[in-house]
Amino acid sequence: MTKRIKSVCIVGGGAAGWLTAGLLAARRSVPDGSGLSVTLVESESIGIIGVGEGTWPTMRNTLKKIGISETDFMRRCNASFKQGAKFARWRTGAKDDFYYHPLVLPEGFPMVDLAPYWNAAALKQSGVPSFSDAVCFQEFLCENGLAPKMISSPEFGGIANYAYHLDAHLFAELVQEHCIEKLGVTHIIDDVVEVERGEDGDIAAIINQRTGRLEADLYVDCTGFASKLLGEALEVPFIDCSDVLFIDRALAVQVPYEDENSPVVSHTVSTGQRHGWIWDIGLKNRRGVGYVYSSSHAQGDDVEAELAAYVGPQFKHLSTREIKIRAGHRAQFWKGNCVAVGMSAGFLEPLEASALVMTELSADYLAAMLPATRSGMDVVAARYNEITQYRWDRVIEFLKLHYMLSERDDTQFWRDNRDPASIPGRLLDQLELWRYNSPSELDFSSSHEMFPAASYQYVLFGMGFKMDASMQAHALRDPVAAEQAFERNALLKRKWGSKLPTNRDLLTKLGQYEFQKI
Amino acid sequence: MRLQQLSRAAHGDLRIDPRKAGSEAANNHLVPLSRIELRQAARCFPLFFVKDLETGQFYPAALLGLKANENLFWDGDAFVADYIPLNIRRLPFYIGGDDPAQGMICIDADSACIDPQGASRIVDEDGTDSAYIRGIQAMLAALSQNHEATSEFAREAARIGLLSEIKLDIVLDDGEAINVAGLYGIDDRTLERKFDEITSFEEKTLFMAMMLSLDHVSGLVRRKNARNEVLAAWRVPAAG
Numbered sequence: 001m002t003k004r005i006k007s008v009c010i011v012g013g014g015a016a017g018w019l020t021a022g023l024l025a026a027r028r029s030v031p032d033g034s035g036l037s038v039t040l041v042e043s044e045s046i047g048i049i050g051v052g053e054g055t056w057p058t059m060r061n062t063l064k065k066i067g068i069s070e071t072d073f074m075r076r077c078n079a080s081f082k083q084g085a086k087f088a089r090w091r092t093g094a095k096d097d098f099y100y101h102p103l104v105l106p107e108g109f110p111m112v113d114l115a116p117y118w119n120a121a122a123l124k125q126s127g128v129p130s131f132s133d134a135v136c137f138q139e140f141l142c143e144n145g146l147a148p149k150m151i152s153s154p155e156f157g158g159i160a161n162y163a164y165h166l167d168a169h170l171f172a173e174l175v176q177e178h179c180i181e182k183l184g185v186t187h188i189i190d191d192v193v194e195v196e197r198g199e200d201g202d203i204a205a206i207i208n209q210r211t212g213r214l215e216a217d218l219y220v221d222c223t224g225f226a227s228k229l230l231g232e233a234l235e236v237p238f239i240d241c242s243d244v245l246f247i248d249r250a251l252a253v254q255v256p257y258e259d260e261n262s263p264v265v266s267h268t269v270s271t272g273q274r275h276g277w278i279w280d281i282g283l284k285n286r287r288g289v290g291y292v293y294s295s296s297h298a299q300g301d302d303v304e305a306e307l308a309a310y311v312g313p314q315f316k317h318l319s320t321r322e323i324k325i326r327a328g329h330r331a332q333f334w335k336g337n338c339v340a341v342g343m344s345a346g347f348l349e350p351l352e353a354s355a356l357v358m359t360e361l362s363a364d365y366l367a368a369m370l371p372a373t374r375s376g377m378d379v380v381a382a383r384y385n386e387i388t389q390y391r392w393d394r395v396i397e398f399l400k401l402h403y404m405l406s407e408r409d410d411t412q413f414w415r416d417n418r419d420p421a422s423i424p425g426r427l428l429d430q431l432e433l434w435r436y437n438s439p440s441e442l443d444f445s446s447s448h449e450m451f452p453a454a455s456y457q458y459v460l461f462g463m464g465f466k467m468d469a470s471m472q473a474h475a476l477r478d479p480v481a482a483e484q485a486f487e488r489n490a491l492l493k494r495k496w497g498s499k500l501p502t503n504r505d506l507l508t509k510l511g512q513y514e515f516q517k518i
Numbered sequence: 519m520r521l522q523q524l525s526r527a528a529h530g531d532l533r534i535d536p537r538k539a540g541s542e543a544a545n546n547h548l549v550p551l552s553r554i555e556l557r558q559a560a561r562c563f564p565l566f567f568v569k570d571l572e573t574g575q576f577y578p579a580a581l582l583g584l585k586a587n588e589n590l591f592w593d594g595d596a597f598v599a600d601y602i603p604l605n606i607r608r609l610p611f612y613i614g615g616d617d618p619a620q621g622m623i624c625i626d627a628d629s630a631c632i633d634p635q636g637a638s639r640i641v642d643e644d645g646t647d648s649a650y651i652r653g654i655q656a657m658l659a660a661l662s663q664n665h666e667a668t669s670e671f672a673r674e675a676a677r678i679g680l681l682s683e684i685k686l687d688i689v690l691d692d693g694e695a696i697n698v699a700g701l702y703g704i705d706d707r708t709l710e711r712k713f714d715e716i717t718s719f720e721e722k723t724l725f726m727a728m729m730l731s732l733d734h735v736s737g738l739v740r741r742k743n744a745r746n747e748v749l750a751a752w753r754v755p756a757a758g
Binding site for chain 2: 150151152153509512513514515516517518
C-alpha cells in the first residue's frame with residue numbers, strides 16, 4: 001500500500017476528460033519530467049454530449065492554470081462573454097416577468113447588506129427597481145448588450161465579473177491539442193473493452209481493444225452518462241434525484257444569427273415554459289437553444305411546438321437533437337483508485353451551468369490533493385467524497401429554489417415543484433430563516449460552498465420572495481451606508497454604460513487584436 | 519480639429535507660427551513616440567508603454583504630466599525640453615487615411631499655429647516647397663515609415679514579458695496625493711531576468727534607455743511642485 005502514485009489514466013475525451021488532463025498535467029509537472037504521467041484514452045466511436053455551453057467565472061482561472069491564452073481560447077471556441085443569467089417568465093409567466101442573477105456581488109456586500117433596505121422600500125412604495133438592478137450594475141450592462149471588459153483590459157481581467165459561452169466540441173478540441181502539444185499528455189485512441197480488478201478491489205488495468213492492457217495508479221472515469229469505470233465496473237450505484245428536479249429531456253437546436261453583426265447577448269437567457277425552460281446561449285457565430293422539460297408532465301403536449309414558437313419562423317429549417325437527462329449522481333465519487341469526473345459522477349439540468357464547474361473543482365482537487373502513495377489515497381478519497389456530496393446537495397437545493405418560488409399556476413409542472421415533499425429539508429430550513437433575515441454568508445459556512453449568499457439573494461428577491469424584516473430592525477440601522485452603496489451602483493452604471501463596447505463589437509475586435517497579458 | 523488634405527490651391531498662402539505647435543499638445547499628458555526617437559526622448563522624459571484604447575495594443579509614449587490633460591513641459595508659450603518629440607514638432611500636420619504608409623498630408627484647419635503673422639510659409643515666393651514644409655514632410659515620412667517597426671517593438675516587449683504595470687503613487691509637497699494608472703514600464707529586475715531573450719543589441723539599448731528613463735518621474739514631480747508653488751504664490755503678500 002506504500003506504492004508510489006506516478007501515473008493517471010483518464011478514460012473519456014470530452015470536456016471533462018481533457019480539462020482534468022490539462023489541470024493535472026499543468027499542475028503536477030516538474031521541469032525534469034519526473035512529475036505525474038497523464039494518459040487519456042478516448043474512444044473514436046463514442047461522441048461527446050457537448051451541451052455544456054455555459055461556464056462559471058472559474059473558467060478564467062482554469063484556463064490560466066492550464067496555460068491557454070484568453071484570446072486563443074475565445075477565437076478557437078467561438079466563445080463570447082457571459083455576465084450571469086436572465087430568468088424570464090419564471091415567477092408569474094407573464095411576458096415582462098424577468099430577473100437577473102448577475103456575477104457581480106451586490107454593491108457593498110457583505111460589509112453592507114442592501115437586501116433589507118431594498119426589501120423595506122419595495123414593500124412601502126411602488127416604482128422601486130428590481131433587486132438585481134438596484135444593487136448591481138451588471139443587469140444594466142446586460143440589458144444594453146455591453147461587454148464586461150474592453151479590448152484594453154488585460155486577459156482574464158475585466159470591469160465586471162464574467163464567464164464564457166463556448167462551443168463544447170471546439171473547446172474539447174482546443175484543450176486536447178494543448179494537452180498533447182504543450183503539457184505532454186499521452187493520447188490513446190482506443191475502446192476500453194474490459195476493466196481488470198485486482199484482489200484488493202482496485203482497478204488493476206484497463207484492456208483496450210487495439211492497444212491492449214494499460215496500467216495506472218489512478219483511473220479517472222470521464223466516460224459520461226455511461227460511467228464505465230465507477231458505475232459499471234466498480235458498481236457504485238446512481239442516486240436518482242428526479243423527485244426534486246423533474247427535468248429529464250432536452251430538445252436542442254443551433255440557431256444562426258441574421259448576419260455577422262447581429263448582437264450577441266452577454267448573458268444566458270433562461271425562459272420558463274409550460275413544462276420546463278428554454279436555454280438561450282449566444283456564441284460568436286450562432287446561438288445554442290434548447291428546451292429542457294419534464295417528459296412525464298409534458299405527456300401528449302407538443303414540446304417541439306413550444307420550442308418552435310420561441311425560436312421563430314426559421315425553426316422549420318433547423319434540425320433538433322433530443323437528449324435524455326437523468327438527474328442525479330453516484331453514491332460515491334471516488335472508490336479505491338478510481339474517481340469519476342464530469343457526467344460520469346452525475347448530471348443535472350444546465351440551469352446555473354453547474355456541469356463544467358464541477359469538473360474544474362474536481363480536477364483542481366485531484367491536482368492539489370493526489371497523495372504520494374496508494375496508502376494516502378483512501379484518506380483523500382473519503383474527504384473528496386464528503387466534499388463532493390456536499391457540493392451536489394447544494395447545487396440541487398439551489399436549482400430547486402428557482403422552481404419552488406414560482407407563482408406560475410398554468411401547468412402541473414410548476415404546481416408540483418411547490419410540493420413540500422419535493423423540496424430538500426435543508427432548503428426548507430433555510431427558507432424558514434429567510435422569512436425574517438436575508439441570506440447571509442453565515443448561512444453558507446463551508447469552504448466548499450458552490451453558491452454564495454449573494455446568489456441566493458438574487459434568486460430569492462428576483463422571484464418576489466417576501467421577507468418580513470419588521471422584527472429585525474437592526475438590519476436597517478445604517479441607512480447612510482446603504483444610501484451610499486445604492487448611489488455607487490447608480491454611478492457605476494453611468495460610468496461604464498458609456499465606456500464599455502457592445503459584446504459583438506468586442507468579439508469582432510478580438511478577431512483582429514488580442515488581449516495583453518497585463 | 520478639422521483635417522483638410524494639404525494642397526497648394528487651398529493652402530498656398532497659409533502662414534504658420536511653428537512655435538505655437540507645442541500649444542496643440544499643451545493638454546496632452548502622454549505623447550506617442552516613434553522607435554527612432556526613443557533614445558533621445560529617454561534623456562528628457564519617463565517613457566512607458568500605454569494601451570491604445572481602440573485596439574488594446576501597446577505603444578511607446580513619453581509621460582509629460584501627472585494628470586490627464588496636464589503637460590508640465592508647456593510653459594504657456596513654448597514646449598521647454600531638450601528634445602521635442604516628432605509628434606509635437608510635426609503639428610499642425612497629420613497623416614490622413616487609414617494606412618499611414620499610404621497616407622496623405624493633412625492640416626488641422628482649426629490649429630492655433632495658422633497665423634497671418636507666422637514666420638513660416640508652405641510655399642516659397644518662387645513657388646517651390648518651403649524648407650519648413652520639407653522638414654514637416656521628412657518628419658511625417660519618418661513617422662509613417664517607422665510606424666510598423668514601432669508597433670513591432672511594442673509587441674516584442676509584450677511577447678518577451680518585459681512590461682510591468684507601473685502605478686505612480688505620489689504625494690506632492692502641498693499634501694495632494696496623486697495616483698497615475700495605465701502605465702506599463704520596464705523595471706530593472708524584469709529586464710535583468712529577460713535580458714537574454716532580447717535578440718538584437720539595438721533593442722537591448724532601447725529597453726535599457728526606457729528602463730533608465732523612469733528616473734525622470736522625479737523630474738515630473740519637481741516640475742509639478744514648482745508649478746503648484748507658483749500657483750499658490752498669489753496668496754502670499756508681496757514683500758515690501
